[in-house]
Amino acid sequence: xxxxxxxxxxxxxxxxxxxxxxxxxxxxxxxxxxxxxxxxxxxxxxxxxxxxxxxxxxxxxxxxxxxxxxxxxxxxxxxxxxxxxxxxxxxxxxxxxxxxxxxxxxxxxxxxxxxxxxxxxxxxxxxxxxxxxxxxxxxxxxxxxxxxxxxxxxxxxxxxxxxxxxxxxxxxxxxxxxxxxxxxxxxxxxxxxxxxxxxxxxxxxxxxxxxxxxxxxxxxxxxxxxxxxxxxxxxxxxxxxxxxxxxxxxxxxxxxxxxxxxxxxxxxxxxxxxxxxxxxxxxxxxxxxxxxxxxxxxxxxxxxxxxxxxxxxxxxxxxxxxxxxxxxxxxxxxxxxxxxxxxxxxxxxxxxxxxxxxxxxxxxxxxxxxxxxxxxxxxxxxxxxxxxxxxxxxxxxxxxxxxxxxxxxxxxxxxxxxxxxxxxxxxxxxxxxxxxxxxxxxxxxxxxxxxxxxxxxxxxxxxxxxxxxxxxxxxxxxxxxxxxxxxxxxxxxxxxxxxxxxxxxxxxxxxxxxxxxxxxxxxxxxxxxxxxxxxxxxxxxxxxxxxxxxxxxxxxxxxxxxxxxxxxxxxxxxxxxxxxxxxxxxxxxxxxxxxxxxxxxxxxxxxxxxxxxxxxxxxxxxxxxxxxxxxxxxxxxxxxxxxxxxxxxxxxxxxxxxxxxxxxxxxxxxx
Numbered sequence: 001x002x003x004x005x006x007x008x009x010x011x012x013x014x015x016x017x018x019x020x021x022x023x024x025x026x027x028x029x030x031x032x033x034x035x036x037x038x039x040x041x042x043x044x045x046x047x048x049x050x051x052x053x054x055x056x057x058x059x060x061x062x063x064x065x066x067x068x069x070x071x072x073x074x075x076x077x078x079x080x081x082x083x084x085x086x087x088x089x090x091x092x093x094x095x096x097x098x099x100x101x102x103x104x105x106x107x108x109x110x111x112x113x114x115x116x117x118x119x120x121x122x123x124x125x126x127x128x129x130x131x132x133x134x135x136x137x138x139x140x141x142x143x144x145x146x147x148x149x150x151x152x153x154x155x156x157x158x159x160x161x162x163x164x165x166x167x168x169x170x171x172x173x174x175x176x177x178x179x180x181x182x183x184x185x186x187x188x189x190x191x192x193x194x195x196x197x198x199x200x201x202x203x204x205x206x207x208x209x210x211x212x213x214x215x216x217x218x219x220x221x222x223x224x225x226x227x228x229x230x231x232x233x234x235x236x237x238x239x240x241x242x243x244x245x246x247x248x249x250x251x252x253x254x255x256x257x258x259x260x261x262x263x264x265x266x267x268x269x270x271x272x273x274x275x276x277x278x279x280x281x282x283x284x285x286x287x288x289x290x291x292x293x294x295x296x297x298x299x300x301x302x303x304x305x306x307x308x309x310x311x312x313x314x315x316x317x318x319x320x321x322x323x324x325x326x327x328x329x330x331x332x333x334x335x336x337x338x339x340x341x342x343x344x345x346x347x348x349x350x351x352x353x354x355x356x357x358x359x360x361x362x363x364x365x366x367x368x369x370x371x372x373x374x375x376x377x378x379x380x381x382x383x384x385x386x387x388x389x390x391x392x393x394x395x396x397x398x399x400x401x402x403x404x405x406x407x408x409x410x411x412x413x414x415x416x417x418x419x420x421x422x423x424x425x426x427x428x429x430x431x432x433x434x435x436x437x438x439x440x441x442x443x444x445x446x447x448x449x450x451x452x453x454x455x456x457x458x459x460x461x462x463x464x465x466x467x468x469x470x471x472x473x474x475x476x477x478x479x480x481x482x483x484x485x486x487x488x489x490x491x492x493x494x495x496x497x498x499x500x501x502x503x504x505x506x507x508x509x510x511x512x513x514x515x516x517x518x519x520x521x522x523x524x525x526x527x528x529x530x531x532x533x534x535x536x537x538x539x540x541x542x543x544x545x546x547x548x549x550x551x552x553x554x555x556x557x558x559x560x561x562x563x564x565x566x567x568x569x570x571x572x573x574x575x576x577x578x579x580x581x582x583x584x585x586x587x588x589x590x591x592x593x594x595x596x597x598x599x600x601x602x603x604x605x606x607x608x609x610x611x612x613x614x615x616x617x618x619x620x621x622x623x624x625x626x627x628x629x630x631x632x633x634x635x636x637x638x639x640x641x642x643x644x645x646x647x648x649x650x651x652x653x654x655x656x657x658x659x660x661x662x663x664x665x666x667x668x669x670x671x
Contacts, residue, residue, distance in 0.1 A: 009075040010281050010357055012314075014065075014095045016123070017105035018113035019084035019654070022135040026105055026262040026271075027081040033268055034070035034077070036344070065091040065301065067312065067343040067359060072272045078359045086115050086656040087439035090421035094300040094370060094386045096122050098314035098359060101279030102130040103271065108142035108261075109622060111150040114593050114654050120155050129249050129285070131256045131274050137165050138172045138261040141622030148257055157255050160218050162245070163270065164204065164211055165259040175259050175267060176200050178212045179241055186266045195269065219244040222253055242277055249278040250285070282357035293317045294376040295326060297354075298383045299368045303361075304414050310341070310361045311368050313354075316383065318376065320354040320362070328365075329380040330372040338364030370420050388420045391436035392588040392633055392657055395443045396461035397450075398433060404456050411454035415446055422446060428536040436466050438657070440637075465588065465634045468660060469537040470546045471581035474499040479576060481569035491561050492569035494518065494526065494554035498577045501546045503586075503660055507534055511551040518554040518566070525563035526551050529570030538575040539583035540668065547581075549574065585668040587632050591658040594627040594643065596651035601625050603646040611635035630658050 017023035065082045080099065082092045096102065102123055106116060123130055134147050144165045151159045163175040166183060174185035174195065183204075184195040200208050216236065220226040223244045226236050236244070248254040256278055260267015295318035303310045313320075320326070324337045341348040341361040354360050368374070371385035399408045412435065416422050423436040437443045440463050450456045476497040483490040501508060509527045511518075518526075530549050537544035551570075592613070596604045604627060605615055613631035620626075636655060643651050 010078070011075060011275055011279055012078045012098070012100045012282060012357065012359055013275060013279055014080040014082055014092075014099045014102045014128075015105060016082050016092055016096070016102055016116075016119045017084050018107065018110070018115040018119075021084060021105045021107040021110070021113070021116070022262050023084055023105045024081055026103075026133065026135060026268065027079065029262050029265060029268040030077075030079065030272060031068065031070060033272060034072050036068065036070045065095045066346075069342055069344060072276060075276045077272075077275060080359075082119075084115055085439075085441060086118070086654070087437070087442035087445075089115075089118065089389060089438060089656075090419060091301075092119050093122055093388075096126045096128050097384075097386045098298060098300045099128055100282055100285035101275070102128050103275065104130050104132050106132060106134045106147050106151070108134050108137040108144065108147060108259075109139050110595075111147040111621070112154045114591060114656055117154060118656060120157070127252060129252055129278075129280055131249065131258065131271075131278055132159060133267070133271055134165075134257060134259050135262055137168075137259055138170060138264050138266075140169050142169055142172070144259055151255075151257070158218075158253060159255045159257050160215055160245075161211055161257045161259075162215065162274070163257070163259045163267075164208055166201065166204065172261060172264075172266070175270065176204055176208050177270070178208060178215050179238060179245075181208070181212065184270060186264075189264045189266075193265075195266075215245075216241065218254060219248060222248045222251075246278050250280045294380070295320055295374065296380065296383065297374040299365070299372045299374060300370060300386060302368075302370060302418050304418060308363055309365070309417075310363050311365045312343070313360065313362050313374060315354050315356050315358045315360075317356050319356070320374070322352050326374050326376065327378045327380065328368055328372050329375040329378065329382050330369075330385075331367065332378050333367055334378075335365045335368060335374070337362055369417065386420075389438060389657070390466075391421065391423050391438060392466050393439060393443060394434045394436045394464045394466045395447075396427070396430075396432045396464075397435050397447070398459055400457040400459050404458075407454055407456045408450065408458060411450045411456050414454075415449060419446075425535065428541050432461075463637065467540070467542045467663070468545045468586040469539050469542045469583055470544065470586055471498060471500050471578055471583050473582040475577045475581035476552070477573050477577045477580065479569055479573035481565055481572065483565075489557075489560035490565040490568075491557040492522075492554070492565035493556070494566065494569055494573060495552040496530075496570065496573040496577055497550045497552050498574070498581055499548050499550075500581075501548055503546055505546050507531065507545065508548040509551075510548070513551055513553060518551070518556055519561075522556065522561065522563055522566040523551065525567040526570040529567035530574050532567070533571035533574045537583065538578050540585050542585065544574075544578065545586070585663040586660040587634060587663040589630050589658050589661045590633050590636060590655040592629045592631050592636070592653060592655040594629070594651060594653045595621065595624050596627065596643075596647050598623070598625050600647040600651060601627070604643070604651060607642060607646060611639075631655075632661075633657075 015023050015027050065080050067080045070077050080095045082095050134144055136142055148159055148161060151157050162178050165172055166174040174183055176183050183198045183200050185198055186195050219241055220230040226244055258271055258274055262268055297313045297315045299311045299313050301312040322340050326335055328335055340351040340354055342351050343361050373383045399405050412424055416424050421438055425434050427434055447460055450458055478495045481492040511523050534544040594604055608629045611631050612635055613629045616628040618625055618627055643653055
């Protein structure tokens, strides 16, 4: 983006959806219609622009969020295409954190699917205004009205159709624009053929008038001036309606809904018009930016290759120039910018300067990680970071040849640096290196990257559940660490109290020591000892979570006390306290959705129950039945093979983490 482009003609948006809803197909059409591409890349051909990674093309799914820049009728759109698979949810999280708006793509047959629901909640969390695009309306079983109803029911969203589809399933041919009260008809699937603007067909005049009346009422009731005029009998103008709808969308009060079939090139141009018309420019978005002032930017993604590491940043304030020295406000460290790039999928265009509102790549930053703040001064305010989901699956990994150990360690370090939802640790008992992640597919992709990118031949174990342990009662211990071996001694005395926290709260440390009983400089060492000890709990060897530790009292020796002594004392005290606090093992429980033919329903439910599952509900989706259940992850390995056998290969399923629950005592010993 050139520095003279104003906020009014810039949009930073993401495209989000459940896997297979048509998100990347929609994005490829956007690239074509905006002139960025001269031919359309198809997912099934492995020829898409945005899915340029070899694994993405081979698997036919999006793995990495990919950024590009396009222009539509004088407006620049910085667009991020995000993965739909739950294993790569971190890509959605960090993209939504820096975007001003989103297009949420829904499958016209399946409607609101689990990952769509998860992404919608994330967009709520980051207060991202959005518009909805109901895709695949040419498919058998597609139903626009049912999908809109599902959005209201399952998402609690105040959705407002601004279009109605013309024709159903294979006869879907266009849309009725409720604002302009015109019809847009695509006579051919040819992407080069623009829609034909015509009058609304007689059979749709009644439904269109009713839907428009609801739209007008929803818009005017959020604008006092429009409401007063409307109550006096004055119909709002088209421009006034669009302005009112834009304001309500940016405020998060309404979500415009559009219709189409991206694969058949129907509805994409109006979708682009809606992006410009209803989604905010950077200065209008929640948490607005300023085009002046000191630099403030957030690093939200890292990508490493043979040329070094590129850090993707969103500039919120000020300017960032090539050659600048900036500060990592999260660490206090100085960094130097050597290159700036505008990103076009796998292409880069070098830039001299970034300004507020820009999303771009930066080269030269040595120690910046996802979620760090870049600023003009060392003590600048730190921007809200990016929440990272906890891993649920462990995979033991080792080089096939000892000579590859160094290359493996380097490759793993790069992968964990790029993807903060991957974790690396050593098993306390076996000494094995464990790579942890959100799902089997994510770990499978990581292993393939080690082979293809770093040339490391690796051996891997079977995926294992990443159990956790926690406490269910409070406990307090006093511990004295004393060591004398001829030289300087070690002394540390402390009293530690621990208590359980709610699920998902993590680890919280505080100190109530008064009067200098423990010198202030040793308090951080106590916290460090507790956090290190919590990496492998004393009950079952799993990471210890969801508890608070309070340093209550203690004492120090003027000569023999040290930070190391207090760190060791704290670690031992925590282990002693945990064993007195009724520890338990926690297992990840997955929210599972199975789409099955009706004739296999009984077998599918019976199988879920045998897996310690709890069925939450059933719903009819076309000719299929959707079963929602919660099932322990430990029981879901290899599930797809059994599901196919039960349904003659016709059923499918998705799952994502629901919560952690206490593992039954009879199973805890084997965990």
